Amino acid sequence: MESQKAALSKSKRPSKRAGYAKRAVFVMAGALALYLAAAYLIVPLAWKQYADRHPAFDDNPRITQTADGHPGGPLNVVLIGTRAEVGAIMSAAKWYSADPLGLKSDVEIAADTVFEKPDDKAPVSDLYLFGRKEDLAFEQPVGGDPRKRNHVRLWRNGKTGKDGRPIWIGAASYDERVGLSYTTGQITHHVAPDVDSERDHLFSDLQKTGDLSGQYEIPKFHKLLEGRNGGGDPWYTDGALWVGTIVAR
Numbered sequence: 001m002e003s004q005k006a007a008l009s010k011s012k013r014p015s016k017r018a019g020y021a022k023r024a025v026f027v028m029a030g031a032l033a034l035y036l037a038a039a040y041l042i043v044p045l046a047w048k049q050y051a052d053r054h055p056a057f058d059d060n061p062r063i064t065q066t067a068d069g070h071p072g073g074p075l076n077v078v079l080i081g082t083r084a085e086v087g088a089i090m091s092a093a094k095w096y097s098a099d100p101l102g103l104k105s106d107v108e109i110a111a112d113t114v115f116e117k118p119d120d121k122a123p124v125s126d127l128y129l130f131g132r133k134e135d136l137a138f139e140q141p142v143g144g145d146p147r148k149r150n151h152v153r154l155w156r157n158g159k160t161g162k163d164g165r166p167i168w169i170g171a172a173s174y175d176e177r178v179g180l181s182y183t184t185g186q187i188t189h190h191v192a193p194d195v196d197s198e199r200d201h202l203f204s205d206l207q208k209t210g211d212l213s214g215q216y217e218i219p220k221f222h223k224l225l226e227g228r229n230g231g232g233d234p235w236y237t238d239g240a241l242w243v244g245t246i247v248a249r
Helices: 002-053 083-092 103-114 195-209
Strands: 063-065 071-074 077-080 136-142 148-160 166-180 187-191 212-218 226-228 234-236 241-246
Touching: 071 166, 071 226, 077 148, 077 195, 083 136, 083 195, 083 241, 148 195, 166 195, 195 212, 195 234, 195 241
Parallel strands: 077 241
Antiparallel strands: 063 071, 077 166, 136 148, 148 166, 166 187, 212 241, 226 234
């Protein structure tokens, strides 16, 4: 009887080994299939989508400049759309196009500030990027006069999004009071140091319009996370650049 059991046990061993071998082959085949799918399908597709969502900003300046070459404020926003679409979404968000600088507008903003009169289109000082002053400037008054306001300057950076529409990169900041420049002594607006709050506020207003088809952020766009602008005001940021794509019309 014992000899029969031993013989039966020996006869079962090869079949168990064969089963283990088959399972091992299936596991290896599955692993190979997953590798091929990941390496040649999933990862390339993911990188393509990433590239479509993230236009290259590596060669883009990070900081604006004043007319005399001093550092301005950090860039923190991007909009993708035509000039008309940018103007339309900003208007819908209740941000107003700023008047250009000039004797008339300068006198008006000074008078409105002194007499505390509202001015939805008060001019903003010129900052420079790509060797030229801002292409577009928008503001949103706070209170009854131009002392306090949200504002953003935008430059067309010469590139286009995946749909061929222009890319506008800009600097959003908040004017918290009027005073003398720490560097020149001229009368100027002093900018609040937390530029991220102004970036967030702008995009919150843009989202409420329903005219943004997409939004994402590019972290670590800035390596330098704090500094001072041309008027001597300090600023700081988390380093992220926020990108919004406007609904195509």
